[in-house]
Amino acid sequence: MAAAGAGWAVYARLSDNIRADDAAAAELARHAGERPPDLVPGARDILLIGSDTRAGSGNARYGRDLGSRRSDTTILLHLAADRRSATAVSLPRDLMVRVPGCLRTDGSRGAPVFTMLNQAFELGGSACTVRTVEKLTGIRVDHHMVVDFSGFKDLVDAVDGVPVCLKEPIDDKAARLRLPAGRVTLDGEQALGYVRARESVGDGSDTERMRRQQRFLGALVTRVRGNDVLLNPLRLYAVLNAATASLTTDPGLASPVALYRLVRVLHEIPTEHVRFLTVPREPYVQDADRDQLAEPAAEKLFARLRADRPVAVADAAPEPRQGAQKGTKGHPSPAPVFTGNTAAEHGCE
Secondary structure (H helix, E strand, O other), X not given: OHHXXXXXXXXXXXXXXXXXXXXXXXXXXXXXXXXXXXXXXOOEEEEEEEEOOOOOOOOHHHOOOOOOOOEEEEEEEEEOOOOOOEEEEEOOOOEEEEEOOXXXXXXXXXXXXXXXXXXXXHHHHHHHHHHHHHHHHOOOOOEEEEEOHHHHHHHHHHOOOEEEEEOOOEEEOOOOEEEOOEEEEEOHHHHHHHHHOOOOOOOOOHHHHHHHHHHHHHHHHHHHHOHHHHOOHHHHHHHHHHHHXXXXXXXXXXXXXXXXXXXXXXXXXXXXXXXXXXXXXXXXXXXXXXXXXXXXXXXXXXXXXXXOOOOEEEOOOOOOOOOOOOOOOOOOOOOOEEEEEEOOOOOOO
16 A cells, blocks of 8 residues: 555656647647648657747756747657657758747737747747647657756756767857867767757858757667666656656646656657658748748658658768759669668767
8 A cells, every 4th residue: 555655656756847839739628620630640750849948946056037939949759650650850940930820828819920939938838839849840740749948957867977089079158068179978068068059069050950859869868768767767757857847748648657658659669760860941031031942852751750660871071962853864763762870870889
């Protein structure tokens, strides 16, 4: 009875941590008729949103709260129906998109607007971001998660840090980050600076920043998948407690059982079959500091995800290829290959 009582207390604590995004669920239900169909019911598409809000516990230290919030990171995670592969697609925050008329926090409804992707979250929260991504990709989003700065940091600390390989040392005063070259294990604060730093790391581009985020997430997935986390009750509780404490999800994921099942799915997928890539894009024709989809490569990627077909990735080159390889004359084109990496490609050589 004591063990059962303790187990229930743990479950209740984790359940209380999670914030169910009921408002977003209601808004998405109002627009159910315009949402894309679910072509492969067994597959799952989860939208991961990293919020740059400074509101909430522990977030104010990362800058002033200017009364707005935007999605600092947006990733569409596709889990294959057979659960043998996963594909995470980064969507640039500066990608120019058509944002539908969304319900604002004050109860009013805005007009449709053509703007950067990260503004969808500011205009109408997670429901607006989900609707925008669905219109952009034609992919039905089954679930969504929103995590803030503090939650990300606590999750990394819960797994006792994440190892990464740095080709060169980092000294970024803005990110309060100073690291040597080579293999290092990042704690939560260092990891947050690592994935957010831009100008002083690499070539300073948002492309390099997204690649760095992808490599780090690959390393984090490998860390969470390890038996020293999943088979260690104390470590697993710390991970679930950290993950739930700063997490807002759709009602379908707003329980410890649902989140544990998701972690178990990731554990069963071979590491080399967890792929990370950035959606094919190019400079926006009216502003080189913004992005637009590179077609037809982007649509080829979205079509494969909609149909739950495999996505092949190749190492990112200094000048990334945008889209599919071309076949030689007289031969059919092979399956598209997109620039990216797998969860296994994060260590030092």
